[in-house]
Amino acid sequence: MKNILYITFLFLLTATSCQKVIDLKVDDTEPKIVLEARYDATKEEVWVRISKTIDVFSAENYPQIKGAQVEIIDENGVSTPLADQGDGTYLFENYVPIFDSEYAIKIVVDGETYEASDYLKNVVPLDSLSTEFQEASAFSEEGYVVFMNATDPFGSNYYGAIRKVNGEYRKELGDEFLFDDSFSEGNTQSVPIFSELYQVGDTVQIELNSYSEKTYNYLNQLRAIASGSEVSAAPANPVNQWSKEALGHFSAFGYDTKTIIIAE
Amino acid sequence: MKQKSLLILVFCIVTIFPLLSQNITISGSITDGRNGEDLFGASVIVSDMTNTGAKANIYGFYSLSIPSGKHQLIYRSSGFEEQILNLTFTQDTVINLELFLSKEVQELEEVNITSKRTNDNITSAQMEVTRLDPQSIKTIPILFGEQDVMKTLQLTPGVKGGGEGSAGFYVRGGGADQNLILLDESTVYNASHLLGFFSVFNSDAIKDVSLYKSGIPAEYGGRASSVMDVRMRDGNNKNLAASGGIGLISSRLTLEGPIVKDKSSFIISGRRSYADLFLVFAPDEDIRDAQLFFYDLNAKVNYKISDKDRIYLSGYFGRDKFALSEDFGFNWGNKTGTIRWNHLYNDKLFVNTSFIYSSFDYEFTIGQGEDGFGIRSSIRDFNLKQDYSYFLNSNNSLKFGFNGIHHTFEPGVLESGENVGFNQIELDKRHALELGAYIQNEQSIGNRWALMYGLRYSGFNYMGKGTAYEFAENGDILTERSYSSWESIKYYQGFEPRLSASFIINESNSVKAGYNRIFQYIHQLTNATTSSPTDVWVPTSNNVKPQIGDQIALGYYKNFKKDEYQVSVETYYKWLQNQIDYKPNANLLLNGQIERELVYGKGKAYGVEFQLKKTKGAFTGWVNYTLSRALRSFDDIDGGEEFSARQDRIHDVNLVLTYEINKKFVVSTSFVYYTGDAVTFPSALYEMNGYEVPYVGKRNANRLPDYHRLDLGLTWYLKERKNYKHNLSFSIYNVYNRENAFSVSFVDDFEGNTTGQTQAVQTALFKMIPSITYNFNFK
Secondary structure, X not given: OHHHHHXXXXXXXXXXXXXXXXXXXXXXXXXXXXXXXXXXXXXOEEEEEEEEOEOOOOOOOOOOOOOOEXXXXXXXXXXXXXXXXXXXXXXXXOOOOOOOEEEEEEEEEOOEEEEEEEEEOOOOOOOEEEEEEEOOOOOOOOEEEEEEEEEOOOOOOEEEEEEEEOOEEOOOOOOOEEEEOOOOOOOEEEXXXXXXXXXXXXXXXXXXXXXXXXXXXHHHHHHHHHOOOOOEOXXXXXXXXXXXXXXXXXXXXXXXXXXXXXXX | OHXXXXXXXXXXXXXXHHHHHOEEEEEEEEXXXXXXXXXXXXXXXXXXXXXXXXEOOOOOEXXXXXXXXXXXXXXXXXXXXXXXXXXXXXXXXXXXXXXXXXXXXXXXXXXXXXXXOOOHHHHOOOOOEEEEXXXXXXXXXOHHHOOOHHHHHOOOOOEEEOOOOOOOEEEOOOOHHHEEXXXXXXXXXXXXXXHHXXXXXXXXXXXXXEEEOOOXXXXXXXXXXXXXXXXXXXXXXXXXXXXXXXXXXXXXXXXXXXXXXXXXXXXXXXXXXXHHHHHHHOOOHHHHOOXXXXXXXXXXXXXXXXXXXXXXXXXXXEEEEEEEOOOEEEEEEEEEEEEEEEEEXXXXXXXXXXXXXXXXXXXXXXXXXXXXXXXEEEEEEEEEEEEEEEEEEOXXXXXXXXXXXXXXXXXXXXXXXXXXXXXOEEOOXXXXXXXXXXXXXXXXXXXXXXXXXXXXEXXXXXXXXXXXXXXXXXXXXXXXXXXXXOOEEEEEEEEEEEEEEEEEEEOOEEEEEEEEEEEEOEEEEOOEOOOOOOOEEEEOOOOOOOEEEEEEEEEEEEEXXXXXXXXXXXXXXXXXXXXXEEXXXXXXXXXXXXXXXXXXXXXXXXXXXXXXXXXXXXXXXXXXXXXXXXXXXXXXOHHHOOEEOOOOOOEEEEEEEEXXXXXXXXXXXXXXXXXXXXXXXXXXXXXXXXXXXXXXXXXXXXXXXOEEEEEEEEEXXXXXXXXXXXXXXXXXXXXXXXXXXXXXXXXXXXXXXXXXXXXXXXXXXXXXXXXXXXXXXEO
């Protein structure tokens, strides 16, 4: 909704407002460890990246932390080590999921042990995709909106929709459409994805991720902070997900996918 | 014979008894001879007695006790010709007096912010009250040429604006929600238009604005930091008159006149902006159809039923509307209404009874009909209030009264069209009764001391109908209980001592001190840097404690060159308890349990304010410098470490100068400088989910660049016709084109930056803006 306010501002101010680069002093902090861990149950792939923070105005690349011990542990306590890829990432493929169960990740790096867990929920099926033509408006040219048709199962559910258009993933910040069922609990619904309008002939593939509440909240918090801290009076780092102070998170999720070719 | 002596005795009792009782009472009203408006703060001085006099209250009523006999009474009000009466008083007397503008002022209706008497800043007990008469500020240059009492107040010491694009303001380190804003006694919850570019106060409809920032009188309560009391004009009861202005962004028109001459009058004043009319030039059809405007309507009537009774009815309606084709709409506004009855029990006891309505609501809609949905929220008050003024004797004037406000909060309603697939959501309404009772005395002791002391009792009953929750540390619901209508969920109360004392060293030097404690029972939750109409008001409840503000202040005042120059130094220290902030990552939208997203802490603010003011002559104006801090600490934010409030502007300088070149031209300038706002910037970067994410450092540990700006104004008084006065007012905002930071963002792709390196990019809202307004006055 803040965006809406800013549209209003834009109206008022396009005539005079202006932007420029300024010199600012920012207090740099000690580099902090960053742990990004993901278990994609549909692709059956466990992937971890270990890195550190860099200074705000730094031109350096993110450090790649090699030589850590990384393992994934299922609800029965069975531990499976990930392979060090040598570039700060760690991988294990063909890891068969047990849906509706808890997974944990354990990372030992620089003598410290970090643990985090996530609940792998059952995947909510995506029944179909449909389209609707939309006339040109103040915001956009004319085109087709894609709708996801799905039945929200009983209980709280958390979703993220990722688009692949003509074979290319949409990867910009905010391209994953995060939504929950708090306004639509248990309904059969048709959810529009307004982020983009398509033209006849476009191939649109949607991957509908089913997240745990914890991951969904984290992704929203991450989105809020990454989309520009200057808007909020109280910008905050996402809640720490690890057993020790570290940035990043561990998510375990699966997805259902459908593809549609836009036709008149 | 017997009969005769009895007659003599009766005669003696009738004539001599009053002499024996010595004191008689002179009372009445003081009004403006041009239009019959009450002259709040006008004074009567008994020139043959030291330290004896009276001041007219807000309704123009005064009462004075003096020994019978021959006296000289001087009636005064700033900018008006003095009236001197030499009379012999043998009994209680009513004198209703009209004052007329002084010659000097007649030529050019230009007066500056002044107190009632030219040395009233020295002699009154009340610590410095900033009073503005909207007519007196019209030459001060303001954005878009629209004179605005709130923007002008922000140029006075201790008052800081919310920044460009914000009508909110901060008084002495307090929060933006800690200012009680009253329009004819009615609370105004959102005093801004167009996201803060204008305030809701249309200067044409306003008689008087008083801002109390320390030693706040006991009659006011409910906000921890300050009181801004705005009074609407009553309307000309002598002749029909029209006035108005045509500007670039908005125009306004006021009509006023007698309904029954000298008994009853009305005023109606409207204003509308038309920024959206320019959109017809837009190339896009949807933008051409967009709406973006606000309007204001002030209306008031009054009727003198008898010499002892007068009733007033006043109302304000204002709304902002923004719509973009059928896709999106957003509107908000205030409605207030006040019915008042002034009654004079006798020549010493004046009472006013008011019934007051106030509401604020906002709504936004996306889509229309079956394919759309809308979210709205509101707050609504009913207030019954009675205030007594008792003029005990020439050294003591008492005020006492009580009031009760019934609040209804509607936190959020979502209404959805059939095709949208959202469930209807209506968050529980919340109810509360806010009570107040006070007594206060203004007393002079000898020639040196003037005191104002009082006590206010305040109570707050948070009550059903509704459900009350208790939350665990992590925000989980522990217990839940339903309450029926009017059933008390939690009652809070407190005593609020108020004190102002003035020691008059001599006619041109005085020292004053003040203390006040104020409980604040309703709170505004803000999560953005700019004031937004969607900021939520929440009541004190079983979870939220009342805010408590304590302030001590000390000031020294000196006038020299026959009160032409006034110098003041005021210093203060303020403690704030139960301050409210959000937990990190709080969710505010349609959140029925918003209380679990809150954290509580404390605050303090201190500072010293210097001011030099020139009040007379062709050259008038003021300069002030404030050195101050505003700090907060919350156990849940940075481990309880003290941090700067956003408005912690350490250095703050304001300069306002007006120069009357001749009867035709007045030039003016204002200059503002302050330390950049305290803000939170990222202190590192990391990569997550494929994008670059800032790591946030400590709360408000960074600063925006310093703010400064110079404005110029020129008012050209055009040739007068018999009944017609008019002028053209030109202004230039931000003369030297300073780009002041509205916000700073950290991006790596600004204007073709391909290095991948992050840069700090500031957005400035306004560069130089010239404007022109045509103002007229017709009788």
